[in-house]
Amino acid sequence: MASLTVMDSVASALGRLESLAATAPIARLATAFAAAGQELALVGGPVRDAFLGRPVNDLDFTTSASPDEILEIVKPIASATWEIGREFGTIGARVAGEKVEITTYRADSYSGESRKPTVQFGDTIEGDLVRRDFTVNAMALRLPGLQLVDPAGGVEDLIAQRIVTPASAEISFGDDPLRMMRAARFASQLGFTVDEKTVEAMIALAPRLDIISVERISEELGKLLLTDRPRAGLQLLVDTGLAELVIPELPALKLEIDEHAHHKDVYEHSLTVLEQAIDYEKSRGHSPDLVLRLASLLHDIGKPATKRVEAGGVVSFHHHDVVGAKLAGRRLKALRFDNDTIAAVARLTELHLRFFGYTEAAWTDSAVRRYVRDAGPLLERLHILTRADVTTRNRRKADRLAFAYDDLEHRIAALAEAEGVAALRPDLDGEAIMRVLELRPGREVGEAYRFLLELRLDEGPLGEDEAERRLRAWWAERNA
Incomplete structure (x- = not known):
């Protein structure tokens, strides 16, 4: 047959x-x-x-x-x-x-x-x-x-959906150790299983990866992440020890327990977040996005460094978002990703918890504007990452968070339509500020711009006349 x-x-x-x-x-x-x-x-x-x-x-x-x-x-x-x-x-x-x-x-x-x-x-x-x-x-x-x-x-x-080398795996990987990472990528890209002897060779020869340039390793990691279902390849990298050499923060997550879902460790949670982010990426009509996928995978890497056992045995990870942003930046810099990718992934990691305060108390319009301002051009990616970060099995909790984020997106859309909140610029630009205050370009113009931006965030559009009146009053008080 x-x-x-x-x-x-x-x-x-x-x-x-x-x-x-x-x-x-x-x-x-x-x-x-x-x-x-x-x-x-x-x-x-x-x-x-x-x-x-x-x-x-x-x-x-x-x-x-x-x-x-x-x-x-x-x-x-x-x-x-x-x-x-x-x-x-x-x-x-x-x-x-x-x-x-x-x-x-x-x-x-x-x-x-x-x-x-x-x-x-x-x-x-x-x-x-x-x-x-x-x-x-x-x-x-x-x-x-x-x-x-x-x-x-x-x-x-x-036909057997099997990844195996033409020659012996030891010879093949010994000749070109990058093929071990390619095996992980093809496992995800094709949905195939890597042959058992091939996996054994990957475990034995993992240290050989050190002769491969960082750029080539990063390129393969990126290709793996951009496949439809990267979980299998990432798990293979972890199971064979290759991840310890490429992105050691990933296997380190296996030791941590997620405070939001005690039935999973943070490693499994992170892989699930990546999968869900890809599903949202598709459903919202986006092409595969390496920045989003890196952020989804790395968003919790600050947890090992911030783990604390509180009174009563409760595990906490306070400020893991801020710590994780720094760690993500360092790892991606070591892997020699471009500066824009590094900055974007670090920023998304830093912001990924911001929404959860929205479910605790109603945000003012000012808080919504600041959320948009802080996300900047990463807002759509932050929407997806935040939604994907909900992996709880508690259906009621999951629905509550989904409804809350639906509400936040609706409010952002309404403010954008009413106020142009997507742009979030003061009512007066730099040239207008210099004209009103009779200033030359310099530090004081920047201070005045930031004052008007804070007004814009707090109160919405003021109009040029009101903005000018407030600016003159602020300037007079500042120089009193």
Whole structure:
């Protein structure tokens, strides 16, 4: 029965691949390489995704041609070419409006001290495929003959929904330790299970990750977080010890108990918040957002440092939002994320508890305006993070919090419509302040601007005349 399933899958996938091969960019490349007497095959992700019925986005090819020969073949049919990966045998081109990458067969060797291989070009497609990361990515479709090449049994592993290396995992991960993080990413991206022996190799070889650049590690972590369901991959990183080397604050959360939901530790709570944030992200029509997902994962990392056992055995985590913001900033800086991402994640972490005071007492309009002001351009992300942070099993409590946040969003919308609260600027800008007070640019203008902004937050729009009267009175009192 398994063999029949495999054959059925091959037949349906070949039908999809045949349609793909008929598209203009692939057909033109196939014709050009065949005319030059060179082998060409669609390889890796596109072939895998055809079997899975997933959209094909990237077009990667492998060939018997050398980089010089690739350029000679491709230039007449390409609107642009680039050679940024030439030292690794890769030539990029734009053919029939599509970006493609074509790489000479490879047969690399590794020194064991670096993930960068000694580049060696191979002479067979089978030799090229077995050096790739996982069997499901080690399949190719010869062009133009549409012959499937699968030396490592990738089709069977696709059917079994299994992640396994073509060579032994010890050799594969020893050659390129970044593949261990890629295993976690593909587990989430494809919804597959990582083979048991592959997991054992990840545990044994986790320390090898230290030869990988921080930038490459961060890139893989970002790709994992941007999958539809990153929980499986993150759990694999924690279970294999890789997370201790990449984002140690995550496994540290397993030791803490969430004061809002004693049935879960903070580690499980954080993964649930991430899942729920992704669901809100989708339901509200947003694209995958790395800032939101990092904030969802890291929002409680201040809890280990702030854990206190109060009288009666009650566990508290006072100020874990502020401490967590600092820790998130440090971790993301160490991972060399860009400054905008670092600042946004830290700010969301700092603000994630702000809403819970709303359920304790009715906020004034001034408090609502300040909530919007403090969130700034992160307001929509804060809406999602705050809603996702409710993981209690107590349905009554969950409903109460959801209704309260619905009310807050409605009030923000009403104030935005009535007052333009989304902008939250004083009634007089800097130039008007300088004109009224006869000032030159400087510190005093900033003080006056902040005074008017506080008025705006407390009382709403005043109008230019009233704002000018209040400003003059403040200035006279200040200088009395």
